[in-house]
Amino acid sequence: MQPSTKKRPLYGLIAEFDNPSDLLSAAHRARAEGYRRMDAFTPLPIEGLAEAVGFEKTRLPLVVFIGGLCGCIGGFLLQYYPNVIDYPLNIGGKPLNSWPAFVPITFEMTILAAALTTVFGMLAMNGLPTPYHPVFNAPRFEMASRNRFFLCIKARDPKFDLKRTREFMQGLKAREVSEVEA
Amino acid sequence: MNGTDTLQSGVMRLEKRALILGLAALVVCAAGGFDSPVQFFRSYLLGYIFWLGVALGCAAILMLHHLVGGGWGFPIRRMLESGTRTLLLMAAFTVPLLFGLRQLYVWANPANAPAEMAITGKALYLNIPFFIVRTVIYFAAWILVTHFLNKWSLEQDRTANPDLTHRLQSLSGPGLLIYGLTATFASIDWVMSLEPSWTSTIYGMIFMVTQALSAMSLVIVVMLLLSKTKPLSDLISPLALNDLGNLLLTFTMLWAYLSFSQFLIIWSGNLPEEITWYAARATGGWAWVAVLLIVFHFAVPFLLLLSRFVKRRIRLLAAVATGLILMSLIDLFWLMAPAYDRAGPQFHWMDWMAVIGIGGVWFWRFASQLKRNPLVPLHDPRLPQGATHHA
Numbered sequence A: 001m002q003p004s005t006k007k008r009p010l011y012g013l014i015a016e017f018d019n020p021s022d023l024l025s026a027a028h029r030a031r032a033e034g035y036r037r038m039d040a041f042t043p044l045p046i047e048g049l050a051e052a053v054g055f056e057k058t059r060l061p062l063v064v065f066i067g068g069l070c071g072c073i074g075g076f077l078l079q080y081y082p083n084v085i086d087y088p089l090n091i092g093g094k095p096l097n098s099w100p101a102f103v104p105i106t107f108e109m110t111i112l113a114a115a116l117t118t119v120f121g122m123l124a125m126n127g128l129p130t131p132y133h134p135v136f137n138a139p140r141f142e143m144a145s146r147n148r149f150f151l152c153i154k155a156r157d158p159k160f161d162l163k164r165t166r167e168f169m170q171g172l173k174a175r176e177v178s179e180v181e182a
Numbered sequence B: 001m002n003g004t005d006t007l008q009s010g011v012m013r014l015e016k017r018a019l020i021l022g023l024a025a026l027v028v029c030a031a032g033g034f035d036s037p038v039q040f041f042r043s044y045l046l047g048y049i050f051w052l053g054v055a056l057g058c059a060a061i062l063m064l065h066h067l068v069g070g071g072w073g074f075p076i077r078r079m080l081e082s083g084t085r086t087l088l089l090m091a092a093f094t095v096p097l098l099f100g101l102r103q104l105y106v107w108a109n110p111a112n113a114p115a116e117m118a119i120t121g122k123a124l125y126l127n128i129p130f131f132i133v134r135t136v137i138y139f140a141a142w143i144l145v146t147h148f149l150n151k152w153s154l155e156q157d158r159t160a161n162p163d164l165t166h167r168l169q170s171l172s173g174p175g176l177l178i179y180g181l182t183a184t185f186a187s188i189d190w191v192m193s194l195e196p197s198w199t200s201t202i203y204g205m206i207f208m209v210t211q212a213l214s215a216m217s218l219v220i221v222v223m224l225l226l227s228k229t230k231p232l233s234d235l236i237s238p239l240a241l242n243d244l245g246n247l248l249l250t251f252t253m254l255w256a257y258l259s260f261s262q263f264l265i266i267w268s269g270n271l272p273e274e275i276t277w278y279a280a281r282a283t284g285g286w287a288w289v290a291v292l293l294i295v296f297h298f299a300v301p302f303l304l305l306l307s308r309f310v311k312r313r314i315r316l317l318a319a320v321a322t323g324l325i326l327m328s329l330i331d332l333f334w335l336m337a338p339a340y341d342r343a344g345p346q347f348h349w350m351d352w353m354a355v356i357g358i359g360g361v362w363f364w365r366f367a368s369q370l371k372r373n374p375l376v377p378l379h380d381p382r383l384p385q386g387a388t389h390h391a
Helices: A020-033 A060-086 A099-125 A141-145 A162-170 B002-035 B037-068 B073-084 B087-098 B115-120 B128-159 B163-190 B203-225 B238-269 B272-282 B286-306 B314-339 B349-370
Strands: A010-017 A038-041 A149-154 A176-181
Touching: A010 A020, A010 A162, A020 A038, A020 A149, A020 A162, A060 A099, A099 B238, A141 A149, A149 A162, A162 A176, B002 B037, B002 B349, B037 B073, B037 B087, B037 B128, B037 B163, B037 B203, B037 B314, B037 B349, B073 B128, B073 B203, B073 B238, B073 B349, B087 B128, B087 B349, B128 B163, B163 B203, B203 B238, B203 B314, B238 B272, B238 B286, B238 B314, B272 B286, B272 B314, B286 B314
Parallel strands: none
Antiparallel strands: A010 A149, A010 A176, A038 A149
């Protein structure tokens, strides 16, 4: 690493905690203080943390529903078009638009499209894959997958002010507060 | 303590009203029966099959919960157990039905039994003595299994013995197997044999799903009525409601899946002895009933139950459940009534009276059993953390 003379832009401030309850109460206090753009990093799922850092609602179910609907309509047309319009064939004296026979494939296509939308929609809405994330610049960040708990307040938070935010975070029972380069 | 008192008086009021309403409806029905005994037995069979289905559905869901566990089962367990304790009453309700076998079933009357039955050997199975023997076996099996399910669960309330949970679990596996077999044969005996020349192997499954669906719906409505009561209200969380809503969604989808499978196979085959069953249910006004079932027994509850907003609010969930109870009844009517009357769908006044009559007495028995014991199981080791000290 080259020691750079010019300081790189700031991603945010990160605080390191020893246990989940300190992190949770810190997140609640930060939210009460008015911070909105923050993120937490923990080695295990902590109940209530997602709500505390401001994760309220996901639009994924709506996207999946639309995906399923497309699969449903597409699956039906996939059978309707060849059987009725493109290549009509009399099979066992049944009507050309034999919709009961189309239902199983329509159903399967609905499930397939909904499942694919779930996986890829989830990835897209999470911004994945992300080859580079600034939070890995934080010191000892690898401990987030072992026994340390991190809370990061991002610089793009409207209430972010390097000096005041640092003072606020230092008052949160954190082991250490450090700057994260973008 | 206060909560328990209001529960007692609230349930007591409902319980007495249900009994009076039920008995009055049954008396009116019986009076109508003097005029037209055939219609009486047809209506009575509809009410009987519906409420027996609710009791059996309670038993099936109860055993499912003992077998797999899960937080969703604890708020409804005592209701399911009370539902299974109505089986003795349903056994008593079977007796009048036995006097109407000749009026109800063509096979019971040798004079007009289809000649085909003698050839295919169906008469060996479909005859009055064997029918009665089978009915006795079904009820003996149901009452025996549910007796132990209730006994051990209440014993755990008194003794706090954690081994009883394992014993309940061990009974529930074979119990569900027994339920599957007996419910299949019972549905063939009582309903499918109304048209003895028609068969479908998926029929029993459709009945079992309808039983689970109507039982789950009823239990959710009762849970709403009791949701302010103290020990129970601690167990009713949005998460538990979400699980119950998902189960309701599963039963709704399974009903549609099985019903459609039966239709698709028979429609594709288009064989005269099979398709006539659907032809009778799609002509006259019956086609409208079929469309009603597709829309309100499947499409609307399916879309509503997809949404967490609905599943996590007990009032909305209970509203969907109420609709499903009504649709289960109409489904049963659509399965049974075209067997007698090909003219079109008309609810005879005695149909309503029989459903309300048997239902009123059923509910009286259900409520009187429910208030005898604590509303939540007290010492199940699998009870969610934090709920134990409230109870």
